[in-house]
Amino acid sequence: MRRLYGAGLGHLLVTLACLALAAYAGSFLLGEPAVLTMLIWFAGAVVAHDLVLYPLYTLADRALSRLPVPVRNHIRIPALGAGLTLLMFLPGIIRQGEDTHLAATSLDQQPYLGRWLWLMLAMFVASGLIYAIRLSAVKLGRPTKSRSSRT
Amino acid sequence: MSIVDNPYESLTGARSGCSAALAGPNVGHVFRSPLRGPWLTSVFGVVLLACLPIVIITGLLDYVAYGQGQGIPGDVGFLRLPFFDWPAGPSWLFRLTQGLHVGLGLVLVPVVLAKLWSVIPKLFAWPPVRSLAHALERVSLLLLVGSILFEIVTGLLNIQYDYVFGFSFYTAHYLGAWVFIASFAAHVALKLPTMIRSLRSRSLRKELATPLARTEPEPPDETGLVAENPAPPTMSRRSALGVVGGGVLLVGVLTAGQAIGGPLRSAALLLPRGRAPEGDFPINRTAAAARISTADTGAAWRLALGGVSLSRAELLALPQHTARLPIACVEGWSTVQTWTGVRLRDLAALAGIAEPDSAFVASIEQGPFARARLNRGQVRHPDALLALRVNGADLSLDHGFPARVIVPALPGVHCTKWVRSIDFRSV
Numbered sequence: 001m002r003r004l005y006g007a008g009l010g011h012l013l014v015t016l017a018c019l020a021l022a023a024y025a026g027s028f029l030l031g032e033p034a035v036l037t038m039l040i041w042f043a044g045a046v047v048a049h050d051l052v053l054y055p056l057y058t059l060a061d062r063a064l065s066r067l068p069v070p071v072r073n074h075i076r077i078p079a080l081g082a083g084l085t086l087l088m089f090l091p092g093i094i095r096q097g098e099d100t101h102l103a104a105t106s107l108d109q110q111p112y113l114g115r116w117l118w119l120m121l122a123m124f125v126a127s128g129l130i131y132a133i134r135l136s137a138v139k140l141g142r143p144t145k146s147r148s149s150r151t
Numbered sequence: 152m153s154i155v156d157n158p159y160e161s162l163t164g165a166r167s168g169c170s171a172a173l174a175g176p177n178v179g180h181v182f183r184s185p186l187r188g189p190w191l192t193s194v195f196g197v198v199l200l201a202c203l204p205i206v207i208i209t210g211l212l213d214y215v216a217y218g219q220g221q222g223i224p225g226d227v228g229f230l231r232l233p234f235f236d237w238p239a240g241p242s243w244l245f246r247l248t249q250g251l252h253v254g255l256g257l258v259l260v261p262v263v264l265a266k267l268w269s270v271i272p273k274l275f276a277w278p279p280v281r282s283l284a285h286a287l288e289r290v291s292l293l294l295l296v297g298s299i300l301f302e303i304v305t306g307l308l309n310i311q312y313d314y315v316f317g318f319s320f321y322t323a324h325y326l327g328a329w330v331f332i333a334s335f336a337a338h339v340a341l342k343l344p345t346m347i348r349s350l351r352s353r354s355l356r357k358e359l360a361t362p363l364a365r366t367e368p369e370p371p372d373e374t375g376l377v378a379e380n381p382a383p384p385t386m387s388r389r390s391a392l393g394v395v396g397g398g399v400l401l402v403g404v405l406t407a408g409q410a411i412g413g414p415l416r417s418a419a420l421l422l423p424r425g426r427a428p429e430g431d432f433p434i435n436r437t438a439a440a441a442r443i444s445t446a447d448t449g450a451a452w453r454l455a456l457g458g459v460s461l462s463r464a465e466l467l468a469l470p471q472h473t474a475r476l477p478i479a480c481v482e483g484w485s486t487v488q489t490w491t492g493v494r495l496r497d498l499a500a501l502a503g504i505a506e507p508d509s510a511f512v513a514s515i516e517q518g519p520f521a522r523a524r525l526n527r528g529q530v531r532h533p534d535a536l537l538a539l540r541v542n543g544a545d546l547s548l549d550h551g552f553p554a555r556v557i558v559p560a561l562p563g564v565h566c567t568k569w570v571r572s573i574d575f576r577s578v
Contacts, residue, residue: 006282011341015287018337022294025230025329034318041316042327045300046293049267050274069363069385077394084398085405088260088307089421097313103440104312105423105433106549115420 057083074131078123085116182272185381186391188369189349190358192376194392195266196346200339202259207335209252210328213481216245216562218524223321230329239532242559246479249562250410253483256306257406261398263299265391269376276375291337298331310482311423345374363387409484424484431547432486435478435563438548441516443569445548448515452553454537455572456502463553466539469493469501474534480563490557492538495530495573504575507531511574512556512567523565529558530575537570 005012029035060079064072091097092112101109214222216237238244280286302324309320316323353369366388368381386394408415409424419425427433453460472494479485499507507530514521529535535558539546546552551568558566 004283006284011284011288014337014340015284015291018291018294018333019287021333022330024228025326025333028224028227028230028326029322032318032322034323037316037318038323038327041304041318041323042297042301045304046297049296049300050271054268054271073386073390077397080394080398081401084261084264084401085421088257088402089311089405091308091311091313091315092421092423096315097308097311100314101312101423102437104436105426106428106437107423107426111426112421119420 053087070131070134074127075124078120078127081123082116082120085119089116181275183378183380183382185366185368185378185384186386186388187269187272188377189345189372189374190353190369191388191391192266192269192374193346193349194355195262195269195395196342197350198262199259199266200346202255202262203335206252206256206259207328207332209248209255212248213245213252213562214325216248216560217565218526221524221565223319224325227325230326236526236528237560239528239535239559239561242476242534243479244560245562246410246477246485246560249479249481250483250485253306253310254403254406254410256303257483258399258403260303260402261395263303265395265398267296272378273375288341291334294330295334295338298327298334301327302331310484349374358392359389361387361389363390406483409482410479412486422484424480424482427486428549431549432488433484434549435480436568438569441514441518441569443515443548448548448553448569454554454570456498457504457574459502461501463539466493466537466554470497471539472533472536474536474557474559476534476557476559478557478563478566485563489542490536490538491540491543492536492554492557494533495525495535495537495556495558496533498537498573499530499575502573502575504577506577507575508578509576511576512570513572513574514567515569515571520564521567523556523567525556525558525561525565529561532559534559537573 001009029038032038061076064075067075086093089112092101092109093116095109095113098109101107211232214227215232215234217223218237219234222231280289305316305320305324305327308314308316309324314320363384363386366384366386369377371377371379404418405421405425406419408417408419409422416425416427424433450462453462454466470493471491473489473491475487475489477485477487495510496507499505499510508527510525510530512523512525525535536556537554538551538557539554541550546555551570554570555568556566556570
């Protein structure tokens with residue numbers, strides 16, 4: 001079994017049960033006119049994360065790499081907050097789906113972009129202030145033994 | 152999350168030795184974060200293991216809450232919880248289950264992203280397939296990652312009323328959930344021992360006391376997560392956990408208000424249900440969108456109850472009951488208001504049905520949510536109303552004037568607005 005399959009019987013049963021249940025769920029989509037679109041979104045989500053989002057944030061992070069570590073983290077963290085909120089609340093920010101939004105709530109999507117920009121600004125300013133406080137604490141206090149031990 | 156690799160290290164030199172050259176692309180030198188390792192992955196894993204079952208169960212309960220034969224998609228075979236009549240109390244039940252489903256689903260997004268970051272080297276592991284077992288497991292992992300991202304994306308778009316995907320949200324999100332349940336259960340079954348072993352390999356308390364200066368990579372092991380050639384750390388492990396926890400907190404603050412309401416509502420800055428029209432509570436679907444005209448709802452409007460029909464003035468002359476009840480929607484938002492109107496069971500008695508078993512409510516509106524069936528507990532509940540007024544004033548047209556249904560713990564979409572008729576049935 002191990003030589004032929006590469007793992008124990010339990011592994012085979014678990015993976016087959018998984019595939020069978022997933023296939024059963026998928027079978028309810030047979031005859032569904034939008035099934036192809038659904039599959040594209042399903043696969044597209046993986047591609048978008050693994051081959052677009054991951055490389056993008058990695059590259060963005062590398063762009064910061066010449067900075068000293070503490071500065072880098074004080075940019076990284078608000079940038080992650082800005083990126084996360086942009087990603088999750090993108091429809092409102094870019095005003096996509098305005099008609100359905102209006103029909104559902106009687107409100108337009110006008111405020112979201114401005115709010116997101118303010119939120120991003122607040123996160124960067126807060127991070128910068130904390131950095132300035134840390135820096136002055138280090139300069140005023142004990143001699144810098146390990147600059148970055150607090151990150 | 153992107154506690155990433157040392158940029159000064161070029162990709163060249165990665166293929167040391169002829170075996171590596173033969174083995175194909177060696178990614179050991181691309182993924183160099185010193186924080187990646189089975190312990191960190193398992194910490195994210197155990198959080199997801201504790202929380203995702205709650206998201207799953209509350210999601211499946213939502214399907215039950217819609218009522219037998221009223222869930223979408225209609226036919227799901229045995230892919231559902233056993234049906235039971237959704238109770239009409241406590242009144243906050245649906246508010247809680249759906250608020251948890253959406254709220255917890257949203258705050259877990261940073262954890263899911265962190266978990267995916269922590270295991271990404273495995274995606275590029277070489278050789279891509281080592282055995283039949285490995286191949287099958289990789290297919291199940293594709294389903295796992297695909298389905299959780301699919302559920303997150305469709306859920307996020309739905310709560311923001313963006314239907315750019317062009318398929319039925321309900322059908323896709325529900326069946327996608329079952330693909331996720333299948334692959335999540337398999338993943339837990341296969342990886343639980345590794346997770347427990349990895350969690351035991353380091354002490355969380357010690358990690359939380361370890362600053363950057365003393366942050367070391369996890370020892371190399373067979374999971375393939377630890378970098379072969381780790382870069383110097385730029386962040387301690389506790390800071391990385393703090394960043395993810397901060398992301399959870401941030402999303403929590405930006406989300407909770409849509410379900411809690413009151414002054415907290417406006418903290419949901421970027422969500423549609425962080426707002427309400429000036430001086431009003433949130434509207435779910437406007438009269439204009441439902442194509443309701445004042446001609447339909449004017450003086451000529453009458454409520455049909457089988458053989459009986461009543462004008463609004465006649466309804467207002469009946470005994471009125473007031474109840475403070477939430478409207479809670481599938482998008483996870485809710486709002487509690489004070490409703491006044493006629494008890495449904497009183498209307499049933501008027502229609503000659505003293506012991507109603509169910510009621511079919513129809514709206515003036517046309518479309519998929521223009522009718523709803525209420526079960527026995529819902530019809531008979533003393534707070535189940537045909538509301539005529541809210542917070543001491545007549546309903547506005549957008550809130551369902553001349554009359555709307557409001558029932559404790561009933562999904563908002565079934566609290567039919569602009570009611571035209573109610574057909575009570577006895578046992």
